Amino acid sequence: MSAQTRVVENVPKGIYVAGEWREARGGGSFAVEDPGAGRALCDVADGQAEDAAAALDAAVGVQPDWAATPPRERGEILRRAWQLMTDRVEDLALLMTLEMGKSLAESRTEVLYAAEFLRWFSEEAVRIEGRYAANPSGGSRLLTMKQPVGPCLLITPWNFPLAMGTRKIGPAVAAGCTMVVKPAQLTPLSMLALTGLLAEAGLPPGVLNVVPSSSAGKTVGPLMSDPRLRKVSFTGSTPVGKGLMEQAAENLLRVSMELGGNAPFLVFDDADLDEAVDGAVIAKMRNNGESCVAANRFHIAGAVAEEFAARLAERLGAMKVGHGAAEGTQVGPLIDGDQRDKVAELVDDAVDRGATVLTGGSAVEGDGYFFTPTVLADVPRSARILTEEVFGPVAPITTFGSEDEALALANGTEFGLVAYVYTQDLRRALRVAESLETGMVGLNTGLVSNAAAPFGGVKASGFGREGGVEGIEEYLSTKYVAVSIG
Ligand code: SIN
Numbered sequence: 001m002s003a004q005t006r007v008v009e010n011v012p013k014g015i016y017v018a019g020e021w022r023e024a025r026g027g028g029s030f031a032v033e034d035p036g037a038g039r040a041l042c043d044v045a046d047g048q049a050e051d052a053a054a055a056l057d058a059a060v061g062v063q064p065d066w067a068a069t070p071p072r073e074r075g076e077i078l079r080r081a082w083q084l085m086t087d088r089v090e091d092l093a094l095l096m097t098l099e100m101g102k103s104l105a106e107s108r109t110e111v112l113y114a115a116e117f118l119r120w121f122s123e124e125a126v127r128i129e130g131r132y133a134a135n136p137s138g139g140s141r142l143l144t145m146k147q148p149v150g151p152c153l154l155i156t157p158w159n160f161p162l163a164m165g166t167r168k169i170g171p172a173v174a175a176g177c178t179m180v181v182k183p184a185q186l187t188p189l190s191m192l193a194l195t196g197l198l199a200e201a202g203l204p205p206g207v208l209n210v211v212p213s214s215s216a217g218k219t220v221g222p223l224m225s226d227p228r229l230r231k232v233s234f235t236g237s238t239p240v241g242k243g244l245m246e247q248a249a250e251n252l253l254r255v256s257m258e259l260g261g262n263a264p265f266l267v268f269d270d271a272d273l274d275e276a277v278d279g280a281v282i283a284k285m286r287n288n289g290e291s292c293v294a295a296n297r298f299h300i301a302g303a304v305a306e307e308f309a310a311r312l313a314e315r316l317g318a319m320k321v322g323h324g325a326a327e328g329t330q331v332g333p334l335i336d337g338d339q340r341d342k343v344a345e346l347v348d349d350a351v352d353r354g355a356t357v358l359t360g361g362s363a364v365e366g367d368g369y370f371f372t373p374t375v376l377a378d379v380p381r382s383a384r385i386l387t388e389e390v391f392g393p394v395a396p397i398t399t400f401g402s403e404d405e406a407l408a409l410a411n412g413t414e415f416g417l418v419a420y421v422y423t424q425d426l427r428r429a430l431r432v433a434e435s436l437e438t439g440m441v442g443l444n445t446g447l448v449s450n451a452a453a454p455f456g457g458v459k460a461s462g463f464g465r466e467g468g469v470e471g472i473e474e475y476l477s478t479k480y481v482a483v484s485i486g
Contacts, residue, residue: 003091003094004094004098004325007091007094007095007098008041008042008095008098008189009042010091010193011042011095011189011192011193011196012192012195012196013029013042013043013044013045013192014044014045015045015047015051015055015210015211015212016192016195016208016209016210016211017051017054017055017058017209017211018054018058018061018205018206018209019199019204019205019206020205022045022051023045024045024046024047024048024051024213025047025048025050025051026048028045028046028048029043029044029045029046030043030044030046030185030212030213030214031043031044032044032099032186032187032188032189033099033186033336034098034099034101035100035101035332035333035334035335035336035368035369036097036098036101036322036323036324036325036332036333036367036368037323037367037368038367038368038369039367041098041099041189042189044188044189044192044212045212046212046213046214047182047211047212047213047219048213048218048219049218049219049221049222051211051213051219052180052182052211052213052219052220052222052223053222053223053226055180055209055210055211056151056180056209056223056226056228056229058178058205058206058209059151059152059178059179059180059206059207059209060151060178060228061206062178062204062205062206062207063148063150063151063177063178065204066148066176066177066178066204066206066207067147067148067176067177068176069176069204071125071126071128071174071176072125072126074125074173074174074176075121075122075123075124075125075126075174076122076202077122077173077198077201077202077203078118078119078121078122078125078170078173078174078201079118079119079122080201080202081115081118081197081198081201081203082115082116082118082119082122084197084200084201085111085112085114085115085118085194085197086111086112086115088197089108089111089112089115090108091193092107092111092162092190092193093107093108093110093111094107094325095189095190095193096110096111096161096162096187096189096190097324097325097332098189098324098325099161099186099187099188099189099190100158100159100161100186100187100190100324100332100335101288101324101332101333101334101335101368101369102287102288102290102324102332103324103329103330103331103332104324104325104329105330106286106287106288106324106332107324110160110161110162110163110287111162113160113163113449113451114160114162114163114165114166114167114194115166116451116452117163117166117167117170117171117451117467117471118166118169118170119451120170120451120452120467120471121170121171121173121174121471121472122170122174124171124174124469124471124472125173125174125175125472127469128146128174128175128472128476129146130143130144130145130146131143131144132144139484139485140482140483140484140485141482141483141485142480142481142482142483143480143481143482143483144478144479144480144481145478145479145481146476146477146478146479147176147476147477147479148175148176148177148475148476148477149175149177149230149231149254149474149475149476149477150177150178150228150229150230150231151177151178151179151180151228151229151230151231152168152172152177152178152179152180152229152230152231152232152233152475153179153180153182153220153223153224153229153231153232153233154168154169154172154179154180154181154182154232154233155181155182155216155220155232155233155234155235155236155244156168156181156182156183156184156191156235157184157235157236158184158185158186158187158335159287159290159291159292159335159391160287160291161183161184161187161188161189161190161191162190162191162194164235164258165181165183165190165191165194166194167451167455167466167467167471168181168233168235168256168466169181169194169198169208170471171466171471171472171474171475172475173203173207173208174472174475175472175475175476177231177475178206178207178208178209179207179208179209180209180210180211180220180223181195181208181209181210181211182210182211182212182213182216182219182220183210183212185212185213185214185215185216186335186336188212191210191212192210192212195208195210221247224244224247224248224250224251224253225247225250225251226251227251229251229253230253230254231253231254231255231256231474231475232244232248232253232254232255232256233255233256233257233258233464233474234255234256234257234258234259235258235259235292236258236259237259237260238259238260238414238415238460238461238462241257241259241462244257245257254474254477255463255464256456256462256463256464256465256466256474257462257463257464258292258455258456258457258461258462258464258466259292259417259457259460259461259462260292260389260415260417260460260461261292261293261294261296261389261415261417261418261457261461262296262297262387262388262389262413262414262415262417263283263293263294263295263296263297263417263418263419263420263438264295264296264297264298264299264409264410264413264419264420265279265280265283265284265295265297265298265299265419265420265422265446266299266300266400266406266410266419266420266421266422266423266432267280267298267299267300267301267304267308267422268301268403268406268421268422268423268425268428269301269302269303269304270423270424270425270428271301271304271422271423271424271444272422272424272444273304273307273308273311275422275444276308276422277308277311277312277315278446279420279422279442279444279445279446279447280295280298280308280312280395280420280446281312281315281316281446282446282447283295283420283442283446283447284316284393284395284446285316285319285330285331285373285393286446286447288331288332288333288334288392288393289390289391289392289393289394290334290335290339290391290392291391292389292417292461293417293418293440293448293449294390294391295395295420295446296385296386296389296390297379297385297386297396297398298312298395298396298397298398299398299399299400299406299409299410300397300398300399300400301399301400301401301406302399302400302401305377305397305399308397309358309375309377309397310358312358312375312395312397313358313359313375314359316359316360316373316374316375316393316395317358317359317360317373317375319331319373321364321370321372321373323368331370331373331393332370333368333369333370334369334370334371334391334392335369336369337369339369339391339392340363340369340370340371340392341363342391342392343363343371343390343391343392343393343394344362344363344371346383346384346385346388346390346392346394347361347362347374347376347385347394349383349384349385350376350379350380350383350384350385350396351376353379353380353382353383354378354380355376355377355378355379355380355383355396356376356377356378357374357375357376358375358376358377359372359373359374359375360372360373360374360375360393360394361374361376371392371393371394372393373393373394374393374394374395375394375395375397376394376395376396376397377397378397378398379396379397379398381398383396386398387413389415403428403431403432406432407432407435407436410436411435411436411437413459414459414460415457415459415460415461416437416438416439416457416458416459416460416461417438417439417440417456417457417461417462418438418439418440418441418442418448418457419436419438419440419441419442420441420442420445420446421433421436421441421442421443421444422444423444424444429443429444437458437459438457438458438461439454439455439456439457439458439461439465440453440455440456440457450467451467451468452467452468453467453468454466454467454468454469454470454471455467455468
């Protein structure tokens with residue numbers, strides 16, 4: 001049996017409720033596809049509203065016991081899960097590559113990144129603290145404690161099938177919350193593998209319940225109006241996030257939203273150009289460009305723009321495109337035909353309006369959903385690619401004259417997730433970082449993602465933070481007790 005067949009066969013394909021794998025109500029299933037080959041890999045149980053309701057019943061049932069479980073115990077389960085994930089990096093990476101498309105090297109990096117959230121929050125579980133203070137006017141004491149929010153609904157995207165799960169599951173487990181997880185329809189296998197692994201690490205039945213489904217709206221949608229649910233955390237598009245916010249209003253759920261981005265990549269004329277090009281390759285090409293923190297548009301100082309564009313085109317043009325599991329592949333397929341067509345449409349629009357293709361520029365014929373790494377120069381300000389999230393391997397380049405103009409371009413978007421800035425002038429670096437309307441800034445680096453740092457955005461990119469010391473706060477409520485001391 002090939003390694004590919006083995007990793008797919010070994011994954012449970014059911015719904016996970018109260019520590020048991022079961023079929024979906026009605027016995028239905030949906031196909032999971034390999035986007036590098038354009039063929040089905042396997043079928044997965046298609047969860048229904050009844051399955052989601054059973055999952056919430058299970059989560060609600062064990063919530064009190066789980067909240068009362070010693071933090072050290074909760075942390076040690078996460079720590080064991082981190083160990084299991086790192087021990088199994090090769091199988092998990094292959095599985096992820098098969099269902100999502102990214103290269104094996106990228107998948108290995110994601111497995112370790114995902115595991116790191118479990119280790120980080122294993123360490124945070126034992127640092128949930130409160131306060132004890134004297135009333136400023138005397139006579140009593142103010143006691144403040146942190147308690148788990150309660151049962152959570154966690155909805156994860158297809159682009160990082162493990163990491164976007166562990167950075168919600170890790171803090172929820174650490175805080176003492178139970179949960180229902182709805183993995184992305186396109187990439188449920190990695191989450192199902194993680195579910196088995198967390199059970200093996202000792203996570204008690206009912207704490208984590210997982211409902212794969214071909215329709216989030218029909219399956220977990222009804223949970224949003226169940227008063228026993230206390231929180232929803234979502235990573236995905238801004239329009240879907242807005243819809244969930246409206247639904248969350250009904251029960252005043254705690255909400256965390258990690259939504260779309262339109263990251264500017266600014267290179268000033270005093271930047272180290274070698275570093276800027278290296279950073280651009282990472283910020284653009286990580287995850288095939290299918291990331292909400294991918295550099296979406298490059299604004300380059302006029303004096304260095306031509307050289308920067310030529311060097312970036314050389315680097316992207318040399319990248320090996322192929323099936324993610326093939327030896328040497330650097331750029332895998334896009335997730336599906338719709339995504340590839342959208343990228344092609346944005347490139348065509350820019351070219352029609354006058355942009356110049358320096359490398360790439362088209363989809364690859366044949367099986368799978370490939371698009372060649374592309375650099376576009378002289379992109380006019382009216383091009384859609386500068387305002388819409390590309391989610392693909394395309395780097396559109398425009399120029400700016402002054403720092404004020406660079407900032408106006410960077411901030412001229414409804415989104416505010418991340419911005420990248422290259423400059424060697426410390427004063428400018430801090431001035432620009434302070435003025436950018438984003439939740440994160442990469443200063444002379446093309447990678448901000450780190451389990452120990454607070455990931456999240458402002459404006460239409462959402463709110464709430466995942467990772468860092470902030471990450472666990474999303475799963476905790478503050479209770480204040482007024483203490484009379486007589
Ligand atoms: C995302 O694309 O949603 C986040 C990626 C990351 O954590 O780097």
